Amino acid sequence: MPLRFKTEEEYERWRQERAHRDPAPVPAANVECGVTDKQVGAKQVKALDVRCSIHLHSKRHRLTDADGVCAKYVIDALIHVGLLRDDSPRWVSKVSFSQEKTRGPEETIITITPEK
Numbered sequence: 001m002p003l004r005f006k007t008e009e010e011y012e013r014w015r016q017e018r019a020h021r022d023p024a025p026v027p028a029a030n031v032e033c034g035v036t037d038k039q040v041g042a043k044q045v046k047a048l049d050v051r052c053s054i055h056l057h058s059k060r061h062r063l064t065d066a067d068g069v070c071a072k073y074v075i076d077a078l079i080h081v082g083l084l085r086d087d088s089p090r091w092v093s094k095v096s097f098s099q100e101k102t103r104g105p106e107e108t109i110i111t112i113t114p115e116k
Contacts, residue, residue: 045081045082045083046082047082047083047084047085048083048084048085048091048112048114050114050115050116051090051091051092051093051114051115052084052091052092052093052112052113052114052115053092053093053094053095053096053112053113053115054071054074054075054078054092054094054095054096054110054111054112054113055095055096055097055098055110055111055113056071056074056095056096056097056098056108056109056110056111057097057098057099057100057108057109057110057111058097058098058099058100058107058108058109059099059100059101059102059104059105059106059107059108059109060099060100060101060102060106061101061102061103061106062101063099063101064099066097071095071097074108074110075087075092075095078110078112083112093115
């Protein structure tokens with residue numbers, strides 16, 4: 001049943017009474033500030049021609065669950081910019097993850113190690 005008010009004052013009184021019950025909106029988390037899809041360097045990125053392993057190291061104010069870091073997203077981004085040809089076992093042999101708690105800036109360090 002919809003609420004109906006006879007006057008604007010009645011509505012305003014009802015709204016003020018409810019104001020203490022309704023939680024303040026929480027802003028969305030800014031996971032990685034400064035993210036862009038623009039090319040980082042001045043040169044064109046050349047795809048790796050060898051199989052490699054990828055290690056993600058996360059520095060965060062709060063540690064996450066091991067499955068909280070989305071390695072799939074990072075690897076897909078590396079393919080999108082042209083650094084990796086594919087994420088199949090032919091090109092990526094291993095993906096690993098580590099993390100540390102920091103008071104400094106939050107960052108994710110991606111280490112790509114070519115296999116011989």
